[in-house]
Amino acid sequence: MAMEQMTQPVQRLEKPRHRRKMPSEANIFLVLIGIALVFELLGWLLVGQSFLFNRQRLVVMILQVSVIGIISVGVTQVIITGGIDLSSGSVVGLTAMVAASLAQTSDYARAVYPMLTDMPVLVPVLAGLAAGAVAGLINGSLIAYTGIPPFIATLGMMVAARGMAKWYTRGQPVSMLSDNYAAIGSGIWPVVIFLLVALIFHIALRYTRYGKFTYAIGANMQAARVSGIDVGRHLIKVYAIAGLLSGLAGVVLSARAISGQAGMGVAYELDAIAAAVIGGTSLSGGVGRITGTVIGTIILGVMTSGFTFLRIDAYYQEIVKGVIIVAAVVADQYRQRKRRKA
Amino acid sequence: MISPVTMRAVRDSGAVPNSEFLLEVEGVRKTFPGVIALDDVSFRLRRGSVHALMGENGAGKSTLMKIIAGIYTPDSGSFKLRGNEIELNSPLDALENGIAMIHQELNLMPYMTVAENIWIRREPKNAFGFVDHRALREKTEELFSRLNIRIDPEINVGELSVANRQMVEIAKAVSYESDVLIMDEPTSALTEREVEHLFEIIRALKAEGKGIVYITHKMNELFEIADEVSVFRDGHYIGTHKADEVTRDDIIRMMVGREITQMFPKEEVPIGDVVLSVKNLTLKGVFHDISFDVRAGEILGLAGLVGSGRSNVAEALFGVTPATSGEISINGRAIDVKTPAIAMRHGMAFLTEDRKDTGCFLVLDILENMQMAVLRDRYVKRGFVSEAEVARECERMREALRIKTPDLNERIENLSGGNQQKVLIGRWLLTRPRILILDEPTRGIDVGAKAEIHRLITKLASEGVAVIMISSEMPEVLGMSDRIMVMHEGRVTGFLDRAEASQVKIMELAAQ
Structure with missing residues (x-):
């Protein structure tokens, strides 16, 4: 098309506004630093030691948040499409069971599959990932083809997947897992997996068509449809990826615990959603970044670790966590209202 | 100026001042960012009369109505209710002062009964402060018999037909003892017999001395039910006449009688082969038997009033809401446009009517x-x-x-x-589309940008793009189109060539 012929010098009527946008992560990062410093200060005052300068504590903290972090990378993408995934915690439980049942050693007389012991480590890992992906696929298909709200579809999956996890071994834990499998969850590996997953999807969201379409659907589903995006198919992809990542979290968690238990991952979906929201992902869709989610995950970890460090009751931890989540959303709403007025 | 509260107190005391006009609006002006919606508009409503408002889309009827109903506050001008100057700050203010609006999109709660819907916030209570359902029923029956409405007061509103819901809305308005009733195209969803019943009720209301503001696009209704008619155009008040003293043609002339002041950069470009051919396209209940061709380099204007099905045809062409029957061919090949992606693969592009809802990714x-x-x-x-x-x-x-x-x-x-x-x-x-569908390409944008977009459309046509342009603005349709297709109530009522087209001719086809 000969649009070039129309090219004429542009009148720059509006002065360039030098409002060099700070990445929204900067704010969240400052919040993280602030919270850490408060604990540092309280540490010296109340316990008489440093909170931050303790290598072991930091390692434990990062390890603890890795599993939630892996989940929240998927959940962030779901929330960017304007949806929600309540099933992640249950899917973690289910996939932990499935993966562990294929990672048992032959020394154990009462293995779930006596014929399938001493399998190469890839087998349980792939089985866990596949189970998670299938759960996500079902979520996505329900949302895309029946038009039920994501809240309901994933609520159903949350209940059903937990039930399946319990049914799988009639509630018995799956133990005696191979050393190779256990290695996935030991040392620094969970952290490496978390950061790798975060990096991959950070790139995917920012630089690929998959990412652009994800934001488009969340920003305006109707406009996305009119722009030729196959919204249903794309949503299925996003939910399947979220399920796959929950599966990965299930694998990591069962490897770390060296056992699979049906009760694993209870309420993890809430922490994952909280991490995304604290990290600046908007529940109304179209806005959010993986970097923010990573920081949000670490904020949650710092708080848990800090409260433990100060020997504050677990009850208070939950109360404060609740307040922080609500405060994050209020701040988000406030920001949006201000933007609309501007 | 009397405050709404004082006014209400006076009304409640029964000492209603008697004035010839229920409502007098003078020199009202209302602007929205970038648009003057109403400029120096005057309007008077007599007791016991039906006053029709007419005008093209965007003439300012709806804005005026919303000012009367307290939804908008005018920027300037005076507003008198029963001879007293008043300022309405909310729809509730208006309602409590006897002005009720019967909404086009009905505002009833589907899972509550008819009686509950009518008396909501004002339910009769028994000694314990609970709702007295018997009194509720009796009050409703009394109201219905007065208006000659036959609906069971205890049925859920959700189970009623559109016509009956409208009756309930009217009864609700009357229950507030409103004496100004605003009806916005009340017959658009009614069958002929239902319209007859509605008119009976309107006549009964007139006999009670109420004033009715009646907005319509339908000429025949105007002559059947209205006593007076006021015509608006481009946010200006054109004139008021007694309904039995004007003809259909007078009114059309008043509605469109405007010079085309803007220059449209229409160029004569060579028209090529048929690119898009549509045959008997139908979406059940929305539009029927639409057939037309568009050629390369041609601009086909699509005119018609809001609700005539223009946008629905565009959406069907692009696969947003696929048609139920009929044929769409591009370059002679029939294609099944089930999704926008398929339309795009065949070189179509579709600029939707609503920038916010279906266009922009705002964030x-x-x-x-x-x-x-x-x-x-x-x-x-x-x-x-x-x-x-x-x-x-x-x-x-x-x-x-x-x-x-x-x-x-x-x-x-x-x-x-x-x-x-x-x-x-x-x-x-x-x-790089070869077929470009534009739905209201210049709605709500300033004159400068408008002209640029017009120039661009012409330019694209000269490069061989087939353009379908829907517009509610007559000058735009007339200025830009090579050919104009006019629709009315889901059907094509005619085609006009550029040479023969005029506002009057389009209006005649669009408002039969």
Whole structure:
């Protein structure tokens, strides 16, 4: 098309506004630093030691948040499409069971599959990932083809997947897992997996068509449809990826615990959603970044670790966590209202 | 000026001042950002009369009505109710002062009974403070018998037909002892017999001395039910006449009688072969038997009143809401347009009517807004978007379309309506369409941007693009189109060539 012929010098009527946008992560990062410093200060005052300068504590903290972090990378993408995934915690439980049942050693007389012991480590890992992906696929298909709200579809999956996890071994834990499998969850590996997953999807969201379409659907589903995006198919992809990542979290968690238990991952979906929201992902869709989610995950970890460090009751931890989540959303709403007025 | 509260107290005391006019509006002006919706408009409603408001889409009828109903506050002008100056600050203010609006989109709660809906907030209570259902029923029956309405007061509103719901709305308005009733195209969803019943009720209300503001596009209704008619055009008041002293032609002339002041940069370009051919396209209950051809380089205007099915035809062509029967062929080949993606694959592009609802990704930046459609088949390698290349193309588009923004990374919601529209046009031009469907391409944007968009459309046509342009603005349709297709109530009522087309002719076909 000969649009070039129309090219004429542009009148720059509006002065360039030098409002060099700070990445929204900067704010969240400052919040993280602030919270850490408060604990540092309280540490010296109340316990008489440093909170931050303790290598072991930091390692434990990062390890603890890795599993939630892996989940929240998927959940962030779901929330960017304007949806929600309540099933992640249950899917973690289910996939932990499935993966562990294929990672048992032959020394154990009462293995779930006596014929399938001493399998190469890839087998349980792939089985866990596949189970998670299938759960996500079902979520996505329900949302895309029946038009039920994501809240309901994933609520159903949350209940059903937990039930399946319990049914799988009639509630018995799956133990005696191979050393190779256990290695996935030991040392620094969970952290490496978390950061790798975060990096991959950070790139995917920012630089690929998959990412652009994800934001488009969340920003305006109707406009996305009119722009030729196959919204249903794309949503299925996003939910399947979220399920796959929950599966990965299930694998990591069962490897770390060296056992699979049906009760694993209870309420993890809430922490994952909280991490995304604290990290600046908007529940109304179209806005959010993986970097923010990573920081949000670490904020949650710092708080848990800090409260433990100060020997504050677990009850208070939950109360404060609740307040922080609500405060994050209020701040988000406030920001949006201000933007609309501007 | 009397406050609404005082006014209400006076009304409740029963000492209703008697004045000839229920309502007198004078010199009212209302502006919205970038648009003057009403300018120096006057309007008077007599007791016991039906006063029709007429005008094209966007003439200002709805704005005036919303001012009377307390939804908008006018920027200036005076507003007298029963001879007293008053200022209404909310719809509730209006309601409590005896002005009730019967909404086009009905405002009833489907899971509550008819009686509960009518007396909501004012339910009769028994000694314990609970709702007295018997009294509720009796009050409703009394009201219905007065209006000659036959509906069971205890049935859920959700189970009623549209016509009956409308009756309930009217009864509700009357239950407030309103003496000004505003009806906005009340017959648009009614059958002939239901219309008859509605008119009976209107006559009964008239006999009680109430005043009715009646908005309609239908000429025959006007002569059947209205006593007076006021005509509006482009936010201006044109005139008021007794209904039995004017003819249909007078009114059409008043509605359209305007010079085409804007210059349209229409060029004569060679018209090529038929690109898009539509045969007997039907979407059950929405539009029927639509057939037309569009040729390369041709601009086909689509005229008709709001609700005539113009936009629905466009949506069916593009696969947004696929048609139920009929045939669409492109370059002679029949295609089944089930989704927008299929339409795009065949070279179609569709600028939707509603920028906010179906156009912009408000929270995303200009660059992302512009590239979203083209990414389907270009500028992507192995899933990765070629950022530099697409940014360069978008930058070119920005210059070509003169989008006024310092930075493509600005969120689109920070742009003016005209610039947003240009971004969306850019989105479609990047896909290099051969058939361009434009639904109200210049609605709500300023004159300068309008002219630029008109120039652009002409330019595209000269490059051989087939253009279908829906517009409610007569001068735009007349100025831009090679041919005009007029629709009325889901059917094509005629085609007009550029040479023979005039506002009067279009209006005659559009408002039969």
